[in-house]
């Protein structure tokens with residue numbers, strides 16, 4: 001696919017992408033078009049290739065075949081930090097936080113990195129003394145952590161750690177967020193909070209969310225892609241996916 005073929009409302013175009021581990025095609029000829037502002041859920045059983053797909057999109061794992069365009073820019077071979085500069089952020093199955101620092105400091109570092117480049121150093125005095133910026137105040141409110149700004153990240157509950165990780169991604173003012181199982185390990189109450197939080201994110205931010213919890217994914221997704229053995233085996237609206245026999249079979253343990 002050439003840039004000329006890009007549809008203007010697509011933030012991300014993935015064309016025939018393959019990601020390998022030796023002889024295993026963990027992501028096997030995957031194509032997707034994600035519209036600006038879309039909430040796309042990526043479902044699939046363990047080992048389907050979902051996290052590998054995110055690693056290909058974030059530049060953490062090399063694309064063996066195919067192309068990826070972000071806002072019409074070919075990012076297929078681009079370094080991860082340059083993708084961040086273009087507004088792409090991802091979260092991980094296990095939240096990656098600075099556990100010894102406060103919530104405020106974690107958000108500040110993230111904002112600093114996005115504004116000044118990830119290879120620049122944030123002076124320690126600036127980290128501990130700088131006033132709360134408007135962005136950090138807004139982000140903390142968005143992710144429900146205003147009252148926890150002075151708490152140490154390492155002491156937060158699992159749910160709040162998830163909220164902080166999403167906050168850190170938001171502090172860099174992303175255009176696209178890749179969220180890897182944000183609801184994993186959350187209590188039912190924390191899930192509701194997270195679901196509300198995702199529902200309230202600005203529509204300018206495009207979301208791709210890996211989810212195991214089909215019900216949760218179907219609540220907020222505009223469109224759902226289901227992966228199995230590295231391939232997209234179903235793609236459709238939440239109701240299409242709920243009615244798809246192949247998807248049901250996979251989730252009931254079939255092949």
Ligand SMILES: Nc1ncnc2c1ncn2[C@@H]1O[C@H](COP(=O)(O)OP(=O)(O)OP(=O)(O)O)[C@@H](O)[C@H]1O
Nearest residue numbers: 021024026027044045046047048049050051052053
């Ligand atoms: N570092 C690695 N080295 C070799 N094989 C890997 C590696 N990471 C993943 N794989 C394999 O690639 C395939 C896809 O794994 P991946 O983690 O992308 O799946 P997933 O859908 O994210 O699964 P889960 O829901 O369990 O996280 C699996 O067969 C897995 O064993």
